[in-house]
Amino acid sequence: MTSDVGLRERKKRATRTALSRAAWSLMVERGIDAVTAESVAATVDVSPRTFRNYFSSREEAILDAMVQRAGALVEALRARPADEPVWDSLAHVLPDAIMNVLGEREADVAALVRASADRPALLAQQVTAFARVERRVAEVIAERTGADLDRDLAPHLLAAVPAAALRAVATMWADGATGATLPDLVRASIAQLRDGLPLGRAAPVT
Amino acid sequence: MTSDVGLRERKKRATRTALSRAAWSLMVERGIDAVTAESVAATVDVSPRTFRNYFSSREEAILDAMVQRAGALVEALRARPADEPVWDSLAHVLPDAIMNVLGEREADVAALVRASADRPALLAQQVTAFARVERRVAEVIAERTGADLDRDLAPHLLAAVPAAALRAVATMWADGATGATLPDLVRASIAQLRDGLPLGRAAPVT
DNA sequence: CCACGACTTTTCCGACTTGGAAACTTTGCC
DNA sequence: GGCAAAGTTTCCAAGTCGGAAAAGTCGTGG
Numbered sequence: 282m283t284s285d286v287g288l289r290e291r292k293k294r295a296t297r298t299a300l301s302r303a304a305w306s307l308m309v310e311r312g313i314d315a316v317t318a319e320s321v322a323a324t325v326d327v328s329p330r331t332f333r334n335y336f337s338s339r340e341e342a343i344l345d346a347m348v349q350r351a352g353a354l355v356e357a358l359r360a361r362p363a364d365e366p367v368w369d370s371l372a373h374v375l376p377d378a379i380m381n382v383l384g385e386r387e388a389d390v391a392a393l394v395r396a397s398a399d400r401p402a403l404l405a406q407q408v409t410a411f412a413r414v415e416r417r418v419a420e421v422i423a424e425r426t427g428a429d430l431d432r433d434l435a436p437h438l439l440a441a442v443p444a445a446a447l448r449a450v451a452t453m454w455a456d457g458a459t460g461a462t463l464p465d466l467v468r469a470s471i472a473q474l475r476d477g478l479p480l481g482r483a484a485p486v487t
Numbered sequence: 488m489t490s491d492v493g494l495r496e497r498k499k500r501a502t503r504t505a506l507s508r509a510a511w512s513l514m515v516e517r518g519i520d521a522v523t524a525e526s527v528a529a530t531v532d533v534s535p536r537t538f539r540n541y542f543s544s545r546e547e548a549i550l551d552a553m554v555q556r557a558g559a560l561v562e563a564l565r566a567r568p569a570d571e572p573v574w575d576s577l578a579h580v581l582p583d584a585i586m587n588v589l590g591e592r593e594a595d596v597a598a599l600v601r602a603s604a605d606r607p608a609l610l611a612q613q614v615t616a617f618a619r620v621e622r623r624v625a626e627v628i629a630e631r632t633g634a635d636l637d638r639d640l641a642p643h644l645l646a647a648v649p650a651a652a653l654r655a656v657a658t659m660w661a662d663g664a665t666g667a668t669l670p671d672l673v674r675a676s677i678a679q680l681r682d683g684l685p686l687g688r689a690a691p692v693t
Numbered sequence: 694c695c696a697c698g699a700c701t702t703t704t705c706c707g708a709c710t711t712g713g714a715a716a717c718t719t720t721g722c723c
Numbered sequence: 724g725g726c727a728a729a730g731t732t733t734c735c736a737a738g739t740c741g742g743a744a745a746a747g748t749c750g751t752g753g
Contacts (some may be wrong), residue, residue: 289700290748296701318739328703333740405611412610431663434676437655442680445651451645457637470640474648495720495729503729524710534732539712 297335304342308444309389313396313403316343340406348380351414355456359421362475367448368475369423371443375471376464381449387463409447415440446470503541503551505531510548515595519602519609522549523679546612549602553588557620560584562590573628574681581677582670583655600661612658617654620647652676 286294288385303324307316316339322332336342337478366406383390397404418439419430428436450466459466492500509530513522522545528538542548560580567576588607589596625636625646632643656672659665665672 287721287750293701330741331702337740395600401611401615402608404614406609408610408614413640427748432665434656434672434679435657437659438676438679440646440654441651441655446644447645449647450640453637453640453643457639457698466640470644471639473644493721498720499730536712536733537731539710540731544710 290475294327296327296331300327300335301342301345304336304339304347304391305384308343309392313400319370338402338406340400340403342405344406344410347384348410350412351410354382355414355417355421358418363425367426367439368471371439372468372471375443375447376467378396379451379463379467383451390451390463391455394451411444415444416446433486442474443471446474502531502533502537506533506538506541507551510542510545511552511590511595514549514602515598520607524646529590543572543609546606546611549609549624553590554616554619557588557616559647560588560624561620561627563588564624569631572632577645577683578674578677581649581653582673585657585673587668595671596657597661600657617650621650623649624625632652650676652680 286348291372295455300321304316304321307320307324318329318332318339319344321339322329325332336345357374357378358370365373380387380390393407397407419436422428422439423430423433423436426436430436447467447470450470451463454461454463454466461469506527510522510527513526513530514528524535524538524545527545527548528535531538537606538548542551563580563584564576567579586593586596590599599613604612625642628645629635629636629639629658631641636642653673653676656676660667660672667675
């Protein structure tokens with residue numbers, strides 16, 4: 282996996298991930314305002330200019346690691362049996378994925394949600410990152426169902442809707458005390474979506 | 488409606504909407520890069536600093552008018568009969584709403600989608616604006632179904648999912664040639680959502 | 694092993710953006 | 724008219740961004 286790459290390439294990757302991890306840690310531990318080109322560069326011991334060579338903004342740095350992890354989600358989805366109904370595949374993959382993607386620990390997720398709330402640029406970066414993942418999910422679904430991405434609505438909806446649900450769940454979980462764990466909420470939301478959403482009375486979660 | 492407000496207030500609102508409309512027009516006609524504090528201020532004939540007094544970013548200015556219009560959507564939803572199933576209300580309101588909210592003419596919607604594609608900040612502003620609308624929609628739904636916004640997932644999902652669908656539909660419509668009109672696509676997407684989304688093969692739109 | 698080319702990092706710096714402070718203008722009201 | 728409140732403008736300092744070239748590091752062929 283890390284074969285056939287020389288010292289130079291390894292160093293480059295090392296600094297990149299070091300910068301991203303440092304940016305993430307700074308956000309979690311000292312808040313989004315503590316994340317600057319200067320501070321991040323300082324903790325990794327490179328010049329601020331080097332930081333900007335790798336990332337065009339603090340937000341990009343913070344989310345870089347997350348984007349990498351999101352790739353795993355797409356792969357997990359692709360790895361599901363080809364004849365499995367799409368909703369089953371999603372139900373299988375998403376509950377675990379949310380933790381892997383948004384952050385290892387729940388505190389991380391909360392920090393991210395909070396930081397995104399008062400830093401539009403971070404939200405922007407997140408949205409575009411998610412949009413890219415969504416696109417790839419739509420492609421996987423289209424492949425599997427034989428749909429045409431340019432003409433059929435379904436794959437787009439099947440990608441966009443769970444993404445929206447994840448966002449809604451994460452937000453609700455972050456600022457309310459629902460008592461439930463994040464993966465459980467994700468499971469519940471997927472179940473509701475699969476059934477066409479409650480039409481009359483709302484179904485409680487716990 | 489515009490009663491009991493003095494000259495001062497009217498002028499303030501006038502410049503605000505003038506700035507927003509100017510920003511929007513500049514985006515549609517000359518692209519997002521032509522929208523700067525300077526250019527917008529110039530077309531309205533105020534100082535750039537005044538522009539920044541009203542809006543903290545070009546993106547905020549561009550979308551301000553849209554946010555106002557989105558209020559109408561919420562009101563339309565609230566005006567539906569209280570005992571009508573939520574999906575029916577949404578199906579009733581959304582197809583017309585998308586044009587009113589995203590832009591009067593289809594070219595405007597296309598311009599917005601295109602601009603959002605290569606200007607993350609605009610997408611972000613859109614998302615946060617939508618999030619606020621979404622929140623209000625969720626409140627209306629919660630009122631109507633007797634759900635608790637802090638504990639129940641359903642109202643959040645019922646607000647977030649159609650929003651995501653609108654976004655998906657607008658994107659697809661903007662960069663593909665689907666042949667269908669935007670409101671028709673919205674209707675189709677709502678129908679699919681209501682039925683729990685196609686599980687196996689994807690349903691074509693036309 | 695060393696020397697040269699390719700690539701990365703750093704320093705320096707000018708262009709641009711942001712928002713505070715104070716002067717100036719307009720509006721509301723007596 | 725004249726004074727207070729609110730809005731607008733000018734001026735400017737601090738911060739951010741990215742280009743250009745010097746300095747340092749790595750890969751490779753002699």
